[in-house]
Structure formats: structure tokens, C-alpha cells
Amino acid sequence: MSFAFSISQEKLVEIRRVLHQHAESGLSEFWTTAYLAKELSEAGFDVKVGHEIFDVSKRMGLPDEATQQARLKAALEQGADPEWIARMDGITGLVVDLRPDLPMHTVLRFDIDAVDVDESSEGDHLPAQEGFRSINAGECHACAHDGHATIGLGTALELLRYKDQLKHNIRIIFEPAEEGSRGAAPMVSAGVVDGAKYFFSAHIGVNARQDHELVCGTQGFLATTKFDVEFFGRSSHSGADPHEGKNSLLAAASATLNMHAIPRHGHGNTRITVGRMESGTGRNVIPSYAKLLCETRGETTEINDYMFEKAKLVIEHSAAMYEQDCKITVMGQAGCAVSDRLMIDLVKTVSEDVPYFHRDLLIEMGQGFGTDDACAFIQAVQKQGGYGTYAQIGSSLPVGHHNQRFDFNENLLQPSVELFCRMALAMDALD
Template sequence: MENSTTHNAAGIVNAAIKQAIAAYAEELTDIRRKLHSEPELSWEEYETTAFVCRYLDALGIPYRRTEPTGVIAEIVGGLPGRTVALRADMDALPVEELDRELAYVSKETGKMHACGHDAHTSMLLVAAKALIGVQAELPGTVRLVFQPAEEAAAGAKEMVRQGAMDGVDNVFGMHIWSQMPTHKVACAPGPSFASADLFTVTFKGRGGHGAMPQDCIDAAIVASSFVMNVQSIVSRTVAPKQSAVLTVGKMIVGTRFNVIAENAVIEGTVRCFDAQVRDHIQRELGHYAQQVASIYGAEAKLDYVRGTQAVINEEQSALRAQRVAAAAFGADVLYDEEPTMGGEDFSFYLDAVPGSFALVGSGNPDKDTQWAHHHGRFNIDEDALATGAELYAQYAWAYLNE
């Protein structure tokens, strides 16, 4: 009888959360459009932070601001229990919005929410509003983390430093995903997002007149040789069953058509899922740079900056997210999305506590929302907002009731 009563009570709360999200659907869209039209770059999210605080004030949810931007809030349930954290990022990108016909087009030249963080913030705010409605029944605490500077791969690490995961038992986050159909949810155990690192290789040769190459060490030749050879690090020194990407995205070399270049600077990125592969590629980059330089008598210097860690979903947390999504929206909502080589600094939360990171589909060609993230025409199918908001709230409720 007790189990039946408990199950019925949980079902009532599940229904209450679903009804609340449905009731707030128009408000949810309005919030997202407001945030979309007022984008702020990493570490500049002052107005977004202020808006979040005003919204939380209206709900009576206590919070503290983090420095320089960001908010950590808590909904303390009426019953004792554990603490689960829900995270939403807030920053936009230095990208020009190309669809100028949108009613909510970016008001800031050269800035737009080209990745969906406006949606994440909106969904978490409305999820908080739904959870306030069942606060008395919550057995524990829901911490709300509104994070700056995800695009700079630094915000999550700073939020952790400022106490975002202190006392937290589990953490859950999500990302709107234009490569998946609207409403679909993916959250598989194991790798989800790759580590994302930046490298810079500087070659120094000996410049001179273009008519006298015998007196020079041509940095353009050295750099070109490096770019042509460096791909073999992945293709010939990493096991085929391991995933890795090494991309050279920028090369700066030369000053004039008839001057042999003395210096060359190459910038690129490394993405992978395995920590040992990451270490190996970093070592090999230095080795390749030195060896290529030595062939031509040049000098080489490698600067390697580690960005985000790989996002590895803890198994129990990922399976919980799947159960919650299936219970809330039906079993056919689950989607098998391959891990992406994109980076996500949610990884720093997972270094602190167990958790998982879900993808919520928002791609709909009929609404022109299938564009890639970071593209100037990126947009979302706003029907996905309610899916994300409910997933946030239902995950917190499910975790605290286990």
C-alpha cells in the first residue's frame, strides 16, 4: 500500500510539472526571444545575469551572483534529501545574424545566439518556475546554475571554483541540437563531447630576398611541410578504433611577394575522447614540429593549451535521463546520436560530481532550423523549448526521489 501511495504521489507531481510547463509555453518563448535579441559575449553577460536575477526574485528563489557574471540559485524542498544541480549556459557568439527578417533578430551588430544558449537559459528559468509549484513535495534541493562563458571554454571551471558544485550529489545539463529532429532526446552513457584543445606552432627561419633562396631558410616551406605531414599523427600513430581530429585552421606566413619568410605561425585544434590519446597527440605535435624544422635548419616552438575535457556521461545518470525522457514524452522520443567532436565545458562539472549531459533536438527543415551551430542562420524550432524545460524539471524530481 505504501509503495502504491508513493507511486501515485509521484505521478501527481509528474503531471503537475508537465501541466505547468504547458501553461508557461508562451512565456517560455517570449523569454527566449528577448534573450535572443539581446546577445552578450563570454564574460559580458551583465544584462542577462540581471534578467535572470529579476526572474528569480519574482519566484522567491534565493540566489547569489558569481563574478563577473552568472548566477547560482537554490530551490530547497520541503523534505530533506540530496542536492541535484541543473546547468544552463548564457553567452552568445561573435557571429553576425544573417536572417534579418526575424521579429526577434539580434540588436547587436556582430553578435548573436548562434548556439542556443538563449534557449538553455529560458528553459531552466521556466523549469524553476515549475519546480517552485511542487517545492513542498521536493525531497532535497535543486541548484540552478546559470553559467557564463561556455564559448570561451572557461565558464564552468570558474563556476566550480566559485562553489557551484559544493555539496552537489549529481549534475544534469543539456544542449539544443539542430542536427536532431525536434523533441528527440539523446543521452547515452559514455563519451558525448570531445576534449577541445588549441595549439600554436611558431617556426623561425632566415628571411631574405626572393631571388636569393640559397641564403635563406624559408619559413613558408617549413610551415607547409609541417601542415602536410602533421595529419599522419592521427592516421598513423593513433589506433584506428580511437577517435581523434587534428585540424590546422590558420597559417600566418610572409610579408611580401619577393621576400622569403623568416617566421610562420600555425594555429589548430585537437579533439578526442581518450586522455591517453590526448597526451600522445600533444607529444607528437612537439616532435613533428621539431623534426620538420630540423630538416630545413629552422627553429620550432609549440604552445599547447588544454581547453575543455571530454564530456563522459556517467552511466546511471545517463540511463536516468533516458528513463525520465521516455516517461515524460514516450519511448519513441529517445534518439541514438553519435558522440560529437565539438567541445563543451560541462565536462568540468563532471570532474566534480557524477552526472550527464543530454541533447534535445530542435532541427526542423520546415522551419529552417536545421542550420549548424555557430552559423549565422542558426535558429531553433521553439517547439523544442517545452521539451527541454520539462526534461530539466523531471530529471531533478526523479533524481531526488530515488
């Protein structure tokens, strides 16, 4: 089947650069959601947002109210449609259906959030050079989600031309807060993949670092738990009354060192990281508060649970040693999933009709690269008897992901839209 585009490569680049410039952190993608919703609505989609697609009782890691209000204000000042902002009711992300009148069948997923990184302003960094560097300080599309959202929008618009030929409904999910593993679980709980038989998602780059490369399926994702730890002690004068203090910084330091000393599990890979420590007010004051931002990972959900339970023991005993109250708050969670052979074969077959992808650079099954929230969607579809896969779209990269100089080859945008459209139509033809 020949594929004639109604949306040009130049238009896709324009969309990508607009999204890149308006990078927004997870659960705060107000401008991004409003932009996508307006584009899709004007094309004729019935766009679903807010509580209809997101179970707030399952939400984790929501930024504090002051941060959310500041980001919401910034989105409106940057031109976000007030009507869509109101309809979202503080909840980001959206869902559209190609044929809501037909049985639920196929799901495509695209993540939309940015990374908490200040983007480079150096002259040889393309977004800075071409004038589409992020306008939001501390928020940067350093993981290609601007590309994913662009491909998702392009795919939705292209599939409209095939709407009357479909046998089933095709649902397109624009997921918020993939970073930190916070977006998928509330969407799954809200029922966005209920009844789905087939699921497809992809990531630009990661372990596919060559242009024209395509990885058809992925295994080896790590389950994860993201959590914050707070220690509450007592301040005192460090010279006159140090014995009156209860040092929260020392409790946090003890917990940090001993969490990294947890014995590794014999049945699979494990990870633990304390990525940030906050404590103290001055050199002569015993710190009365400390906060740690942490994560565990494991080759299976059970192995990750082992790491998290051991971490909690270390934290609780560190608190006891330094006479602290402590609080552990789970900020995000994800399991692990393996792509299904049926879907890997389908990606392989479909990609042969997309000239951009070279057969000698096609890999059937690739390795995961940490954690991706798509696993929650894949697991949910597989549990109801369906199939899923997670592809990796090759791109040369100037630096690795989550770096302030991250960028990708925009030439992959239109071929990726074609790949998703061909996959959607191929899945629709399956029972």
C-alpha cells in the first residue's frame, strides 16, 4: 500500500519546535495539553481530558500548589487556550478516538512531558541556534517527548483519512508525566485501555543511536519505585547546646550511605539512587529537617519490591538512631513488560514499506534502558488477553538523554508518522 501524506515533513518540524519551546514538567503540561487538544478538536476529534481519562486517586508526585499555579499562569501567558485549560480542571494529558462508535481494539501511546533540566544556550546547540530553545527555566525536552507528541499529532491527523475504512476503534493516548512513572497508572485506572487488544508505543533514540535504525520490540525494562524521604528533628545552637539538637542531616546522610549498601538480589539486576539531599540552614545550627529524593529499580517487580522494602528499613533505623520522625512518600511506580512476538513481527513487516528504515539496521528485540511508563499500559493490555510492543526509533544524538544539550534528527518525524499509521491499520485488520 502506498502512503501519501497530507501533512508535510516541514509542518511536522514546525510542530516539534513549537512543542520543544514550550517544555513542561510532568503533571504540569498545561500549555502542551491545550495546544494538542485545540489542534485535534479543530480537526474534528472529540477530545477527552480531565477526570474522564485520569483517576486522581491514583496520582503520585503532584507538584505543590504554588508550583502548579505558577506553571498554569505561565501557560496562559504563553497563549494556552483558556477554554481548554478550564476543561482540563488541573489534569494534563488527553485521549482521542478515531471511531468511538466501534469496539475498542487498538491503542497508540505518546508521552508529552519534559525533563527538569535547564536547556543549553550554547550556540552550537540546534534549538538555541535556531531559536526554539525552551522558554521555561528548568524545563527542557531532553528526552525526545516533543518528538513523540509531534508524531502522535501527525498520526492522528493522517489516520483521519482512513476513518471510514476502520473495522475497530483506534485510541490515541497523549500521556502526561512519563518521567517519574506517574502518568500511566492513573490513566489505566480510569479505563483508557479497557477492552484493547493491541498496543503500540515507541521512543526516539535510547538504545537505537543510528539514523534509519529500528528496534521492533523491547525487553529488560526495570520496575521502579520513586520516593521522597523527610526527616524531622530539632534545631539547636551548635556551639552552646549541640546536645539539645536532633540532627536531621546526619540521619539523612546515614540513610543515604546505607541504602547504597543494600545487598543486591541474586535473581536479577537492581538499582538504588539517592539523587538529591536537602538540609540545613546555617553552619552554627543543628539541622532540624532533611529531605531525600530516591528511587529503586529491579529486573522484576518482586526484585524492585525487595529493594524498596530494604530501603524503608534503612530509613526507619537511621531515623531511630538520630531520634527523628520520618515520612516516606511514594512519588511514582512502574512495573516491567516484555514485547510480544506477534507485535514484533508486525512492526518488522510494516517497517519494510517505510523506506526510511534500513533492513540492515533492523533489530527484532532490543534491551530496555531503565524504565518506561508504557510498561503499565502493556501489562494492562496483556492481562486482558491482548498484545503489545515498544519500539525504538533510531536517531543520531549529539549527547545522551536527560542532558541539557540533547537533540535528535528531525528527519525521522515523517517516517515515524508513517510507521505508526501503518501499524495502526495493520492492527485494525487483526481480529
